[in-house]
Amino acid sequence: MAVPDKNGPVPTAPHADPRGDPFPRTQFAMPARPPTFLRRDRLAEHLDEALLTPLTVVGGAAGAGKTMLVADWAAALDGPVAWLTARAADKGCGTFWACLLQALRLAGVAPPIEVDAPAEAGHVDDALLTRLAVELSARDAPVVVVIDEYDRARDPEIADQLESVLRYAGRGMRLVLVTRTEPLLPLHRYRAAGAVTEIRNDELAFTSGEAAALLTLHGLHLPADDVGALVERTRGWAAGLRLSALAAQGEPDPQTYLKEFEADRTTIADFLVAEVLKRQRPETQDLLLRISILERCCPDLANALTERTDAGLILTGLHRENAFVEYLGHAWFRLHPLFGEILRARLRVCAPGLEAELHRRAAHWLRGCGSLDETLGHAAAAGDWECAAGAVVGDLAIGEIFTGLRSDDLSELFSHMGPEPRSPATDLVRAARELARCEVERGLCRLERAAQGLAGKNGPGEDDAPEVAAAQLSRALLEALAARLTGSPARAELAARAAERLRCEVPGRLLDAHPELTALLLTHLGATRLWAGRFGDARAALTTVVDSRRAASTAQAREECLGHLALIDYLQGWPDRAERKARAAVMTGDRRGCPLEPGPGLGYLVLAAVAVDRDELDRAQAFLDAAADASHPMPDPVVQAGRAIVTGRVLLARGETQAALEAVERTVVADVASPWAEAHTASVAAAAHLAEGRPETAAKLLEEEPGHEPLCLVGAAQAELAAGRPGPAVALLDRVRPQGRPGPAVTVRAALVRAQAAGASGDFATQRRLVAQALREARRERLRRPFHEAGPWLRPLLGTVPLSALAEGWLTPGPPSPGCPARPGERSPLPVVEELSGRERDVLRRLAEMMSTEQIAADLCVSVNTVKTHLKSAYRKLAVNRRHDAVHRARELGLL
Amino acid sequence: MRYEIRVDGEMTEMLGKAFPELDYVVMSGQTVLFGLVVDEAHLFGLLARCQSLGLRVLEMRQAPE
Missing domain, CATH: 1.10.8 (Helicase, Ruva Protein; domain 3)
Structure with a gap:
């Protein structure tokens, strides 16, 4: 068709939108001015001041001529102009900034490579904005950033963020907001500083x-x-x-x-x-009414709505003769917003019922062109859910329901879908939404129904073969997630194999466009393998995701994988490695905002577990609370079990044995039992029994375990020893060695039990050697907990040469170093003290609140004598004689 | 909440359809839209709709129940 060419500059068209749509978007195109545009010098001159002030606001009613004024002015500028038309559909600041970054990129102002696009619709990383501002502030000439229809950017955070970027970017950026309503930026402050150019409705008249x-x-x-x-x-x-x-x-x-x-x-x-x-001629009237439902249109699309073939001529003609059909470049047009709005109202009256049909036609046409967002918008407006779901599934975008910029929009969109549509695609979308909310039962039913629907469509060589393959691949992803949520490794492997086969049958460009699909699938597979205790296989799947190309849409999957890898390290007894990975997981998570995956806060759980091993109980509790803050209504079995175990260990370390027993008693529902979850649960329970003086119960509990988990063997040996049977204890420990390569968390404990056994049989030389070995192994990882658990026999030993030298500085206080005062902010290493019981802590805490003995007794509902007994016992453990000193010392030790 | 929104000009029936949830009366060069407004979001939505249809809002007030 003939494209207008002499009507001002042809707008620059982007090659891709930030969410991967292959379309040129109206969003980044500066509208061309119509031939009847009247340049008004007084306004252009006023607007020139925009180059002198950081902020410019062009505000006025719809149709006041704001956009054309700014477009005409900006087109004549020498420097770079980034143009963004905000869209009502882009909720959330994440999407907004992703688009603005793209606009900057298209303006040739390349943001630094390390500025990753935001990964979530409702969140943007502050660090990203800072880096962007720094990059802009380093420019010699400012970039003019125009945001048209700014009133559509609803998220109130956007104004704050724009303000801060504007402030830090300094002379590198000039922001021009074109808006119908007054922006939420603190305009009074800009006015007072003379830092804003304002053109308002009256001036536009x-x-x-x-x-x-x-x-x-x-x-x-x-x-x-x-x-x-x-x-x-x-x-x-x-x-x-x-x-x-x-x-x-x-x-x-x-x-x-x-x-x-x-x-x-x-x-x-x-x-x-x-x-x-x-x-207008009847055909033109008809066309205008029909295209009023579109945000933008091209001749082909308009033809699809009018069922004629003359749209190209009509649109070009309309653009030439008036200002209400705007040209966006590359054969795309749009109606002036005001004009479009009134036409749409008119369409509803003139042809009731036609609107839905037009939306349906637009959805089908757009689906053929691969523009998912617009397809979905129109399909939803038409109530054509089969088309909407078909587009999501056929486009391999099902993973975006779980992660990425579009997930909120997709959830919102499909929340309007009723129960009627019954295609495999709608069932898959429903299953995805239910599984995302962890409604496993219902999700599985839907998944089953989708599988039946798809089973009939497996004939190869048919026209819709790629569509069917995409649906099957989507199903495999959901199967893997279901397997993870139900703790079913067989199901996960089956899904993974199916996915591997199907990957060859779907178009490669779809797989490239949706890296999150593969990443999520491998995450679920890895998590399920981890549950089953197959650490090597789990690591393989999880590492693939962590090492894969970084993309915004896979950020969440990567974070989850890091959390799971950290857990594997912890379970194998390597706290340092676990901590490093967990920190990385938590940091990426914090950058993105709130996690919504089924394994939330796993990183925090691992950090809490490592802190317990190091006897940093307050830190452990804080991490545990953070993990609970990030909690999901029903996390997957790995997280459920992990939380129970870590909670149990913290309580155990605090001496609250009964509570520890209760914490690990809660059963985790899963298809298959997890060897490590059972072993750790049993180990916590056994330790609790042991602490309460029931070695036989502890031994019996661990005997029931399959017995190949090193942790259980060590625990059982401890119990045997406590029961006075050093022989069987050593025999149990001998079975630990050959099992894989357990890390220090296991070997240190084993060495200490051996040492205790050696001491019990009078072999003090071996005992010292073993304690020295344990100290050496534990020192690098700062594993303090095993030494505290070991019992009273160890304490005198640590004071002797050469063991004291090995323990000094991290386990026991170092030698006083004259002239080198303790650095502030650095916590002194905790000396070995006998743990306070839960009750003693309760009393101490109240003591610290300046309560009298009588008040404490009343508060705890016990007698005054009982309180005195607890106090005495606490004094002894803290090696003090007075209340004041007890509180002081307990604070020093971080016990309060 | 019942509200009245007074806009400049006499609205046609066609344009009235753009506010299906409200009634309206036309009087001496002005139109008064009135009816139940669900919440504040609805209220601001109505204002935005007026704006996007090029209507000039002269007055808006909460009407007694």
């Missing part, structure tokens, strides 16, 4: 002189009085003037016609649009 010039451009020559009356009637409103000029153009006596208009009392826009419309 046409003067009589300007109106006369505009009418002349439309071929109308009116006496000054008539022009003045027209300006009065329209209040200088640009759209009103232009519409009345268009309406009058076709009249034999424009002057009289405009007089009639002046006398009419109908609302201006409505009246004028009707007048302009009725002057």
Whole structure:
């Protein structure tokens, strides 16, 4: 078709939108000015001041001529201009900044490579904004950033973020907001500092002189009085003037016609649009009404709506003759927003029921062109859920329901889907939404129904073969997630194998466009393998995700994988490695905002577990609380079990044995039992029994375990020893060695039990050697907990040479170093003290709150004598004689 | 909450359809839209709709129940 070419510069078209749509988008295109555009020098001159102030606000009613004014001004600038038209559909600041970054990139202002696009619709990383601002502030010449229709950017955070970027970018950026409503930026402050250029509605209004010039451009020559009356009637409103000029153009006596208009009392826009419309040929009227449902359109799409073939000619003609069809470049047009809005209202009245049908046609046409967002919008407006779900599934975008920028939008969109549509695609989407909310039972039912629906469509070589393959691959992802949530490794492996086969059958470009699908699938597979205790296989799957190409859409999967890898390290007894990975997981998670995956806070759980091993109980509790903060209604079995175990260990370390027993008693529902979860649960329970003086119960508990978990063997040996049977204890420990390569968390404990056994049989040389070995292994990892658990026999030993040297500085206080005062902020290493019991702590805590013995007794509902007993015992353990000292010492040790 | 929104100009029936949830009366060059407004979000939505249809809002007030 003929594309307008001499109507000002052809807008630059982007190659891809930040969410991967292959379309040129209206969002980044500076609209071309129509031939009837009137440049008004007073406004252009005022706008030139925008180059001197950081912020410019062009605010006015719809149709006041804001966009065209700024577009005309910006097109004449020498420096780079980034143009972004905000969209109502882009909720959330994450999407907004992703688009703004893209606009900057298209303007040739490349943000630094390390500025990753935001990964979540509702969140943007502060560090990203800072880096962007720093990058902009380093520019010699400013980049002019125009945000058109800024009133559509609803998220109130956007204003704050823009403000901070603007402040830090300094002279590197000039922000121009084109908006119908006043932006939420602190304008008063900008005004006071003279840092804002404001063009408001009154200034945008046409003067009589300007109106006369505009009418002349439309071929109308009116006496000054008539022009003045027209300006009065329209209040200088640009759209009103232009519409009345268009309406009058076709009249034999424009002057009289405009007089009639002046006398009419109908609302201006409505009246004028009707007048302009009725002057068009019927085909044109029909086309305008029909394309009013589109945010933008191209001739082909318009033809699909009108079922004719003349859209190209009509659109080009309309653009040439008036200002209400705007050209966006590359054969795309849009209606002026005001014009479109009124036409849409008119369409509803003139052809009730047609609107849904038009949306349906638009959805089908757009789906064929691969523009997912727009397809979904129209399919939803038409209530055509099979088309919407089919587009998501066929596009391999099902993973975006769980992660990435679009997940909120997709959830919102499909929340309106009723129970009626029954295609495999709608069932898959429903299953995905239910599994995302961890409604496993219902999700599984849907998944089953989708599988049955798909089973009939497996004939190879059919036209829809890629579509079916995409649906099957989507199903495999959901199967893997279901397997993870139900703790079913067989199911996960089956899904993974199916996925591997199907990957060859779907178009490669779809797989490339959706890295999150593969990443999520491998995450679920790895998590399920981890549950089953197959650490090597789990590590393989999880590492693939961590090592894969970084993309915003896989950030969440990567974080989850890091959390799981950290857990594997912890379970194998390597706290340092576990901590490093868990920190990385937590940091990426914090950068993204709130996690919504089924394994939330796993990183925090591992950090808590490591802190317990190091006897940093307050830290452990804080991490545990953080993990619970990030909690999901029902996390997957790995997290459930992990939380129970870590909670149990913290309570155990605090001496609250009964509570520890209760914490690990809760059963985790899963298809298959997890060897490590059972072993750790049993180990916590056994330790609790042991602490309460029931070695036989502890031994029996661990005997029931399959017995190949090193942790259980060590625990059992401890119990045997406590029961006075050193022989069987050593025999149990001998079985630890050959099992894989357990890390220090296991070997240190084993060495200490051996040492205790050696001591019990009088072999003190071996005992010292073993303690020395344990100290050496534990020192690097700062594993303090095993030494505290070992029992009273160890304490005197640590004071002797050469063991004291090995323990000093991290386990026991180092030697006083004169002239080197303790650095502030660095916590002194905790000396070995006998743990306070839960009750003793309760009493101490109240003591610290300046309560009297009587008050404490009343508060705890015990007798005064009991409180005194607890106090005495606490004094002894803390090696103090007075209340004041007890509180002071307990604080020093971090016990309060 | 019942609200009245007074806009400049006489609205046609066609434009009235753009506010299906409200009734309206036309009087001496102005139109009064009135009816139940669900919440503040609805209220601001109505204002935005007026704006996008090029209507000039002259007055808006909460009407007695």
